[in-house]
Amino acid sequence: MRLTKAVAAWGTPEFREVLKAEIEHLGIAELPLQQALCSGHRALDSDLQAMINAVDESDGVIVVRVGLFYSGMDGGSCCADDPSPIDPHPEYCELQFSIDPASGDAVASLLNG
Structure with missing residues (x-):
């Protein structure tokens, strides 16, 4: 993944806010959210904070x-009488994000889970 807006803001007071906004626009395809699930079976790609x-x-x-x-x-079993909550x-x-300040290339590693 690339966090180009964040590296452009590196060293400025806006860095944290820019990085936060850029991360919140990433999807589950780019973040290890599925692996971090504690109680569900599927990570949703909405409302990331x-x-x-x-x-x-x-x-x-x-x-x-x-x-x-x-x-x-x-996920439930998809049966009509499945009692699983949806x-x-x-x-x-x-x-932990490791970000190359020259290119914006970033790697996200799961710290807990």
């Missing part, structure tokens, strides 16, 4: 710890 927990620079790489709030749900439920995970 990011919380920037820590920002550091190490060996020329921007390292950011992010808390992500998102929704998951149980309402989304809240999920949370923490990721």
Whole structure:
């Protein structure tokens, strides 16, 4: 994934807000949300909320710890009389983003889960 807006804002007071907005526009295809599920079977690709927990620079790489709030749900058996709830439920995970400040290339690693 590329976080080009965030690296453009690196070193400015706006960095955290720009990074937060850019992460919130990523989808489940780019983030390990499915692997982080605690109580559901499927991560949903809506209402992603990011919380920037820590920002550091190490060996020329921007390292950011992010808390992500998102929704998951149980799939059920798809039968007409299936009692499984279909309402989304809240999920949370923490990721570490390693970002190349030159290119914006980023890797997200699951810290809990």
